[in-house]
Amino acid sequence: MLGNILGKVLLLGMVTALVSCSPTESSLQLEPTIEPALTSEAKGVITLGEVSNKPTKKIKRFGPMADYLAANLSQFGIGVGEVKIAPDLNTITTWLESGEVDIYFDSPYPAMIVSDKSGAEPILRRWKYGQAEYFGVFLAMKKQGITSLSELQGRMIAFEKPISTSGYFLPLVLLRENGLNPVEKSSPDQPVAADEVGYIFSDDDENTIQWVISGRVAAGAADISTFRSIPESSRESITVLAETEKVSRHLVLLREGIEPEKAEAIKNLLLGMDKTPEGKEVLQKFEKTAKFEELPKEVELERMGKLYKLLKER
Numbered sequence: 001m002l003g004n005i006l007g008k009v010l011l012l013g014m015v016t017a018l019v020s021c022s023p024t025e026s027s028l029q030l031e032p033t034i035e036p037a038l039t040s041e042a043k044g045v046i047t048l049g050e051v052s053n054k055p056t057k058k059i060k061r062f063g064p065m066a067d068y069l070a071a072n073l074s075q076f077g078i079g080v081g082e083v084k085i086a087p088d089l090n091t092i093t094t095w096l097e098s099g100e101v102d103i104y105f106d107s108p109y110p111a112m113i114v115s116d117k118s119g120a121e122p123i124l125r126r127w128k129y130g131q132a133e134y135f136g137v138f139l140a141m142k143k144q145g146i147t148s149l150s151e152l153q154g155r156m157i158a159f160e161k162p163i164s165t166s167g168y169f170l171p172l173v174l175l176r177e178n179g180l181n182p183v184e185k186s187s188p189d190q191p192v193a194a195d196e197v198g199y200i201f202s203d204d205d206e207n208t209i210q211w212v213i214s215g216r217v218a219a220g221a222a223d224i225s226t227f228r229s230i231p232e233s234s235r236e237s238i239t240v241l242a243e244t245e246k247v248s249r250h251l252v253l254l255r256e257g258i259e260p261e262k263a264e265a266i267k268n269l270l271l272g273m274d275k276t277p278e279g280k281e282v283l284q285k286f287e288k289t290a291k292f293e294e295l296p297k298e299v300e301l302e303r304m305g306k307l308y309k310l311l312k313e314r
Helices: 055-071 089-098 108-118 165-177 205-214 226-227 233-237 260-275 277-285 298-313
Strands: 044-051 078-086 103-106 121-126 136-141 157-158 180-186 197-201 219-223 238-243 250-254 293-294
Touching: 044 055, 044 089, 044 250, 044 298, 055 260, 055 277, 055 293, 078 089, 103 108, 108 121, 108 165, 108 238, 108 250, 108 298, 121 136, 121 260, 136 205, 136 226, 157 165, 157 205, 165 180, 165 197, 165 219, 165 298, 180 293, 205 226, 205 238, 226 238, 233 238, 250 260, 260 277
Parallel strands: 044 078, 044 103, 157 197, 157 219, 180 197
Antiparallel strands: 103 250, 121 250, 121 293, 136 219, 136 238
């Protein structure tokens, strides 16, 4: 289990999407875009969960994975695959604690928070969109003349969301490790003291980059993949001030209390998916996942725990 981390994360609520849930589970439900698959006479359920503000899209992408796991876990009485998309970390934490969700997928920072609060264990690394690792970058327009992080003092910058690993957590820690004082502001028009680096949230990496280009903020932090996806002409006008450290792209967490035999079976199923045609097909639908693999050395998880503690102590 990840380190013993304290602290609350306050997030914006969004609509909760449930697949094959009873009406009492939530008063806010969307019509499911997929039906849980009855893969055998077994009636037990395996439920996948994630946090997103795009529940319908996530349900469509997660459905085949839920069905695949259900079809291969009949020895444990499982025959139904379900998907539940939470509006925030508090909700997914509650679902993991209550057993409503069995498996949770997310990037290291939110996964670490949820693991600490719910007891869910990180078991594997997921190559989401074919990536084993990723990192964040600080960006500024060349015409601004900013060439280093130290020159961000007294200026306003943009982060993505307060649960983003590459667009908030790692960049914020990097600023603090460089002796800077990042302070959240409510709008880009708020004054920034000479000894501060003011920051606001853009809600999306693409928004961050656009705000940098338009001059709404002096600089911004974004996922390296998003930066590389913008037109070359735009990239040429931007300076990369710094890169954060690399971390695993996505983690797989298994709720606390699952029987050891079942947990091992789930882990082995995921590890073997990239080795069969059927598994590869499901992985491709699952946000172009290349494969699952054993977690990297525990040092990365320990490092993330220390970084989180550093963030909360300031």
